[in-house]
Amino acid sequence: MTLAELKIGQDAVLRTIGGQGELRHHLLDMGLTPGTEVTLRKIAPMGDPIEVELRGYELTLRLADAAKIEVENVHETDRAARSEERHAPVPHPGVGELRKAPSYHDRKAGAEIAKGQPLHLALAGNQNCGKTTLFNQLTGSNQHVGNFPGVTVDRKDGT
Numbered sequence: 001m002t003l004a005e006l007k008i009g010q011d012a013v014l015r016t017i018g019g020q021g022e023l024r025h026h027l028l029d030m031g032l033t034p035g036t037e038v039t040l041r042k043i044a045p046m047g048d049p050i051e052v053e054l055r056g057y058e059l060t061l062r063l064a065d066a067a068k069i070e071v072e073n074v075h076e077t078d079r080a081a082r083s084e085e086r087h088a089p090v091p092h093p094g095v096g097e098l099r100k101a102p103s104y105h106d107r108k109a110g111a112e113i114a115k116g117q118p119l120h121l122a123l124a125g126n127q128n129c130g131k132t133t134l135f136n137q138l139t140g141s142n143q144h145v146g147n148f149p150g151v152t153v154d155r156k157d158g159t
């Protein structure tokens with residue numbers, strides 16, 4: 001069965017993460033990796049999106065994306081029993097077809113930028129916090145903005 005079919009209050013263990021390319025990479029980066037236990041917390045009034053809890057934080061997912069994630073070991077929540085063991089940091093799993101470089105998140109590994117070189121910036125923030133709004137202001141772009149988490153899934157570039 002898939003994550004999209006879970007009922008509120010049920011726990012499950014992620015088995016396979018589907019999707020392709022950037023989307024799959026994004027799902028994995030958000031901590032949706034095989035073997036992770038998730039709890040379905042909420043379903044939006046119109047049935048989409050859904051909110052799951054994993055690794056001690058809440059994540060909102062489109063139903064169509066949740067349907068790409070296979071789960072197993074579905075059971076009633078045992079969240080209280082799990083909460084104590086969640087405080088230790090979890091190392092980045094480094095999985096996914098786009099994750100080739102093991103030093104991807106190693107901040108010390110970067111080379112100094114030469115004078116006159118263009119700066120490459122990335123906007124990072126919680127879902128629905130206004131990243132795309134700021135991106136549009138900075139670049140004059142017209143990327144889609146919505147009062148809804150998970151609007152931007154793919155990478156957007158602008159100058």
Ligand SMILES: Nc1nc2c(ncn2[C@@H]2O[C@H](COP(=O)(O)OP(=O)(O)OP(=O)(O)O)[C@@H](O)[C@H]2O)c(=O)[nH]1
Binds near residue numbers: 127128147150151153
């Ligand atoms: N009040 C207020 N609302 C804002 C501000 N910036 C963005 N918004 C609104 O917040 C909502 C989300 O903005 P987006 O730019 O789509 O947010 P995002 O971080 O790109 O969202 P995702 O792509 O879903 O992660 C939209 O309804 C925006 O109009 C702000 O500075 N103040």
Ligand SMILES: [Mg+2]
Binds near residue numbers: 131144152
């Ligand atoms: Mg966005």
